[in-house]
Amino acid sequence: MNRRTIARRAQAGFTLIELMIVVAIIGILAAVALPAYQDYTKRAKVSEVVLAASACRTTISEVVQSASTASLPSADTWGCESASQTSKYVLSVKTSGVGVVTVTATGTNDSKIDGKTLDLVPYVSDTTALATTDKGKQIFKWVCKPGATDPIDARFLPGSCRG
Secondary structure, three states: OOHHHHHHHHOOOOOHHHHHHHHHHHHHHHHHHHHHHHHHHHHHHHHHHHHHHHHHHHHHHHHHHHOOOOOOOOOOOOOOOEOOOOOOOEEEEEEOOOOOEEEEEOOOOOOOOOOOEEEEEEEOOOOOEOOOOOOOOOOOEEEEEEOOOOEOOHHHOOHHHOO
């Protein structure tokens, strides 16, 4: 036998230790990636909750801007509310007398999200929230944040709602 034949036999495959190292690396990567992926999917579900609040945003903006002498609507009479489940992840949509939209989440199978709320607050200036006397004004911006009562865990909120 010559050296070439011996070298070919020695390099015929992977050793057991090499295979074990590869399996360990894959296991470590999976252990890191799975929790991050689960949080990502929950954030995607919460984004539907934000979308439900955004639907009310247009209605409230139009009502406030077009109101002249009449007063602003009272709580839950803006025309965009829903007391029943409107989608897979939205349990209800409620409004306050000053246009704050509160959406309650459901269906995510996470106690830090289900039954919790998210608020969308209208502002007439950079620092002043809408008041009942602000008829005819234009909404300057909307601020998305965890609900005032029973808020959704902040780590599941989209970046625009983390403030």
